[in-house]
Amino acid sequence: MIDYGLPVIDLHRHLDGNIRPSTIWDLAQQHHIALPANNAEEVSALAQIHDRTSDLLAFLKKLDYGVSVLADLDACYRVAYENLQDAKAEQLDYVELRFSPYYMAKTHQLSVEAVVEAVVQGVRDGEAEFGVKANLIGILSRTFGADVCQIELQGLLAHKGEIVALDLAGDEAGFPAPLFDRHFKQARDAGWSITVHAGEAAGSDSIWNAIKILGASRIGHGVAAKDDPELLAYLATNQIGIESCPTSNYQTTTLVDTARHPMRSFFDQGIAVTLNTDDPGVSAIDLAHEYKVAHDVIGFNKAELAQIQLNALEQAFLPEAEKNEIKKRKSTD
Numbered sequence: 001m002i003d004y005g006l007p008v009i010d011l012h013r014h015l016d017g018n019i020r021p022s023t024i025w026d027l028a029q030q031h032h033i034a035l036p037a038n039n040a041e042e043v044s045a046l047a048q049i050h051d052r053t054s055d056l057l058a059f060l061k062k063l064d065y066g067v068s069v070l071a072d073l074d075a076c077y078r079v080a081y082e083n084l085q086d087a088k089a090e091q092l093d094y095v096e097l098r099f100s101p102y103y104m105a106k107t108h109q110l111s112v113e114a115v116v117e118a119v120v121q122g123v124r125d126g127e128a129e130f131g132v133k134a135n136l137i138g139i140l141s142r143t144f145g146a147d148v149c150q151i152e153l154q155g156l157l158a159h160k161g162e163i164v165a166l167d168l169a170g171d172e173a174g175f176p177a178p179l180f181d182r183h184f185k186q187a188r189d190a191g192w193s194i195t196v197h198a199g200e201a202a203g204s205d206s207i208w209n210a211i212k213i214l215g216a217s218r219i220g221h222g223v224a225a226k227d228d229p230e231l232l233a234y235l236a237t238n239q240i241g242i243e244s245c246p247t248s249n250y251q252t253t254t255l256v257d258t259a260r261h262p263m264r265s266f267f268d269q270g271i272a273v274t275l276n277t278d279d280p281g282v283s284a285i286d287l288a289h290e291y292k293v294a295h296d297v298i299g300f301n302k303a304e305l306a307q308i309q310l311n312a313l314e315q316a317f318l319p320e321a322e323k324n325e326i327k328k329r330k331s332t333d
């Protein structure tokens with residue numbers, strides 16, 4: 001259902017939520033890390049989700065297997081590089097990869113700043129090798145609290161020019177946006193764009209806070225906006241994009257019925273919605289799968305999906321000239 005004649009773009013993909021089970025197995029062997037699995041297939045069963053989990057936090061636990069094998073900087077580099085290989089295999093024209101360097105560094109006590117450097121290098125080498133354009137979004141993992149997030153931010157700011165935006169992810173209900181006010185001020189001062197996970201595990205207030213307090217110009221998930229007409233109007237008028245990830249929403253039990261996913265009404269109300277994968281390695285999906293779900297289950301027709309593909313280019317954290325370049329390249333392909 002993706003039109004490969006139009007730009008193929010994923011704006012919401014966690015590179016640390018997209019670690020291949022085979023790589024998890026490999027790295028565990030290489031570094032003598034014990035896993036409750038005897039081979040790569042058993043790692044898939046352990047670290048991937050095929051139906052649904054009880055809630056967001058149960059879903060996020062699945063990502064822990066992948067980061068538990070990041071024993072050194074080469075492992076971080078490899079994961080970043082393989083994300084570009086995956087992007088190429090999916091025929092993406094452009095991908096925004098987000099990552100939480102503290103989360104990646106934590107198990108083996110790596111330097112946060114060195115993890116950022118390794119990820120940047122893996123992504124740049126992957127871009128050159130596979131010919132896919134990518135940008136990086138830094139994540140503050142709110143689950144670890146405001147002080148740890150300041151350390152995480154410091155590591156990201158050390159590579160300010162290699163990063164285009166800042167995100168806040170993790171336990172939304174337990175760690176609300178106002179706790180991170182000063183972090184996002186520093187990010188805006190650094191010239192970064194802002195996207196925030198909001199309205200996934202908390203209500204529409206959380207989305208308002210992401211916009212008004214943190215300065216978000218895009219919202220990850222944003223499903224809770226469905227109950228707030230004033231917010232819906234605000235999102236449409238101000239062209240604040242919603243990064244929808246339907247399979248992730250199903251697996252986290254954010255929504256119980258994908259057929260009634262609010263991205264339908266967001267779209268109908270003129271909000272710039274996009275389709276994205278979130279954590280494809282954990283969800284065992286790719287971008288094409290999400291377009292198929294949007295068509296077969298949510299009921300978008302081909303023309304509407306084409307508009308969603310164009311929304312992604314519009315909403316990308318890219319300068320106009322680079323957006324035009326992608327557009328031009330597609331039209332002459």
Ligand SMILES: O=c1[nH]cnc2c1ncn2[C@@H]1O[C@H](CO)[C@@H](O)[C@H]1O
Binds near residue numbers: 056142171279
């Ligand atoms: O769907 C999600 N909602 C909220 N946070 C998420 C989601 N997927 C991953 N992370 C969080 O992002 C960081 C790793 O990139 C981790 O903090 C992980 O918990």
Ligand SMILES: [Zn+2]
Binds near residue numbers: 012169220279
């Ligand atoms: Zn996410």
